[in-house]
Amino acid sequence: MEKRYEQFSHTADIGVRVFGNTLKELFENAAFAMFDILADLDGLKGEITQDFELTAPNYEELLISWLDELLYNFYSKKIIFYRFEVLELSEDMVRARAFGRSVSENRNRLKTEIKAATYYNLKIIKRDDYYEVDIIFDV
Amino acid sequence: MPDWTGPLERIDEYRWRIPRSYMTGMRVDGVIYADEKMIGDVRxxxxxxxxxxxxxLPGIVKHSxxxxxxxxxxxxxxxxxAATDIEAGGVISPGGVGFDINCGVRLVRTNLKETELKxxxxxxxxxxxxxxxxxVGSKGDIKVTEKEERKLLVEGSKWVVDHGYGRQEDLEYTEERGAIAGALPDRVSDRAYERGKHQSGTLGSGNHFLEVQVIDEIYDGEAAAAFGLGAGQVVLMLHSGSxxxxxxxxxxxxxxxxxxxxxxDxxxxxxxxxxxxxxxxEGKAYLGAMKSAANYAWANRQCLMHLARGVFEKVFGMSPGDLGMDLIYDVAHNIAKIEKYNVDGKEKLLCVHRKGATRAFPPYHPDLPEKYKKTGQPVIIPGDMGRSSYLLAGTKEAEETFFSTCHGAGRRLxxxxxxxxxRGRSIAGELEKKGILVMSSxxxxxxxxxxxxxxDVNEVVDVVTGAGISKRVCRMKPLGVIKG
Structure with a gap:
């Protein structure tokens, strides 16, 4: 599966269908999808790296915790993250690194305010050779 | 996406039922207010x-x-x-209020006529x-220390008014007087404080807006007069949240x-x-935190209105007295409220979730300001930026919806x-041809x-007035729009 994500029609909010050849990649691509909606990521490089370690009772809740953690960091530390590496992933723990740039010099890149990632209809599906999940963002 | 094929039984011209029997776990019927044409879209x-x-939801009463x-x-x-019976183990759901707690609208009158505005x-x-x-990420005017922020979460609009952002009488015309009792600022996480810092007095983005409108139709002259409104008069509408x-x-x-x-379980x-x-x-903790966020939102809209009043004074070179920018009302449309209702002959304390719905108290309701006792609560219904918006008033009949009505036009696309x-069109250009100036960040x-x-907000309002859960007071058309 080459494609990282696609948007689908949701009346009030924004829906994305995220793909990943592995669960790790699914988590990375979900984060990419969220920031791709938030801001124009094209050509962003360098400079900030941040490490994350999160726990939750299952993969689905872990995924939302991961997205919400990134979103919180975007709003509080003003960092646009554009690349993600999931280093370790189990059913109840994710360890990851994200690469970003500060918002201040990239203000004109901001597109859509995302309030949160929701749990609505959340289910990670295993296809033959890839994973897929639909996520609704409240915008 | 395939159409929804569940049962929608017609009750009358404006009401449709999803019977309890449709799905295991439903405790009550669902009732949707819509006309024949809209119900097709609902599917x-x-x-x-x-x-x-x-x-x-456990404890839900009457209908969803x-x-x-x-x-x-x-x-x-x-x-x-959705309303739940608190004594019967009724629940509160954060998702039933939504992320933008106390997203709402306020309407401000002016003495200006369209001809003076143009x-x-x-x-x-x-x-x-x-x-x-x-x-996205804009910073506001109000800078407060953490200690002061906690006070703001308890005192809501009053706190900002006390700090010079508006007038005491603004509080009288705000739902809950701009501060719902029982806020628990210590139930708000450090993260929430952090995200809210520097955002008091910011409009937000997306569908949040500020509109300069003119009244183009009066349906109820008496109510309009009580609200200080007449045809051709300019008003300001403001939509923002927490x-x-x-x-x-x-x-x-x-x-x-x-x-x-x-x-x-x-x-x-x-x-x-x-x-x-x-x-x-947990329920009490959420309710205390939700009320804090609701008060923050009222403070925010109060601050935005104050800034807008200042802009009007400057642009028109008029004093506040001459401009007459009185707040008509401020309503929340994403909130849970503890209210008393008669259910099956017994008075019950209910937790009423309004998720994209507006409280609409009837005439003589004790919570209404003295000036609106006869008219019922003003209900502000923003439409889209190219057509109309409405001012409605609450009715006695709306008891069937726990005194709730619509909150806007509702998205279609x-x-x-x-x-x-x-794509390939200039929306601003199209609107300007219709005499509407639009700016957006x-x-x-x-x-x-x-x-x-x-x-079409006209169709939405046709349903709530046809069903009797609100009455029309007047209609406004947009002239100037600022979108977040």
Whole structure:
């Protein structure tokens, strides 16, 4: 599966269908999808790296915790993250690194305010050779 | 997406039932307010299923309701109303309030006539756009210490008025006087404080807006006069919420409430409907945090109105007295409220969730300001930026909806579909031809918010007035629009 994500029609909010050849990649691509909606990521490089370690009772809740953690960091530390590496992933723990740039010099890149990632209809599906999940963002 | 094929039984011209028998777990029927034409649209997404899902909340009484501006949300439908019986273990659900806690609208009158506005419209729209912080990550005017912020969360509008942002009488004309009692600022996480910092007095983005409108139709002269309104008069409408603070409160409690499902043995069809009994420790904590966020939102709208008044004074070179910019009313449309109702002959304390629905108290309700006793509560219904908005009033008949009514036009197209439909077009140019000046800080906001992305608010209002749950007072058309 080459494609990282696609948007689908949701009346009030924004829906994305995220793909990943592995669960790790699914988590990375979900984060990419969220920031791709938030801001124009094209050509962003360098400079900030941040490490994350999160726990939750299952993969689905872990995924939302991961997205919400990134979103919180975007709003509080003003960092646009554009690349993600999931280093370790189990059913109840994710360890990851994200690469970003500060918002201040990239203000004109901001597109859509995302309030949160929701749990609505959340289910990670295993296809033959890839994973897929639909996520609704409240915008 | 395939159409929803569940049962929608016609009760009368404006009401449709999803019977309890449709789905295991439904505790009450679902009732959707819509006319024949709209109900077809309702089937095109998952909103009706969400009405059925909400009917499974423990303690829900009467019906799981949806107003005619119903559309697909997450967990609850937008336009959803659900009341739970607190004594009977009724629950509160953070998802039933939503991320933008106390998102709401306020309407401000002016003494200006359309003819006086027209020559200065462009100056006014530019000045409002420049003076009022809007857009993703914008910073506001009010800087407060953490200790003061906690006071703001308890005192809401009063705190900002006491600090010079407005007048004492503004409080009288704000739902809950701009501060709902029982806020618990220590139930708001550090993260929520952090996200809300510097955001007091910011409009936000997306569908949040500020509109300069003119009254083009009066339906109830007596009520309009009581509200200080007449035909041709200019008004200001403002739509905003609790910004990052509210989003984070919902986020925190949506997450922690998933654990409550097992703890209280609650079965709901979706995690976003996670809930806890209102009377549980968790329920009380959320309610206290939600009220804090609601008060933050009232303070925010109060501050925005104050900034806008200043802009009007400057642009028109008029004193506040000559401008007559009195607040008509401020209503919340994403909130849970503890209210008393008669259910099956008994008075009960209910937790009323309004998720994209407006409280609409009837004439002589004790919570109304003296001036509005006869008219009922003003209900502000923003439409889209190209057509109309409405001012309605509450009615006695709305007891069947726990004194709730619609909150807007309701989206018809998704944001992506709207952007697609607007590709290659200048929405600002099209609106300007109609005499409407629009400015926006978001790149794609104007396409996302294009008039055709919304249902026709006239049809939505036809349903709520036809069903008797509100009455028309007057209609406004937009002249100047600032979008976040």
């Amino acid at each position: 095109h997404d998952r909103a009706a299923q969400q009405v059925a899902d909400v009917a499974s 309701l949806a107003m005619p501006d119903i559309h697909w949300g997450y967990g609850f439908p937008i336009g959803g109303v 020559p200065k419209l462009r100056d006014l729209v530019y000045a409002l756009y420049n003076e009022i912080p809007a857009g 910004r990052g603070l509210g989003y984070q409160v919902c986020d925190d409690y949506s997450k922690s409430f998933i654990r409550c499902l097992a703890k209280y 609650i079965d709901v069809p979706d995690r976003q409907l996670a809930c806890a009994p209102v009377n549980s420790e 998704s944001r992506t579909a709207a952007i697609k439909a607007c 978001g790149r794609e906001t104007l396409a996302e918010e294009a008039p055709e992305a919304y249902k």
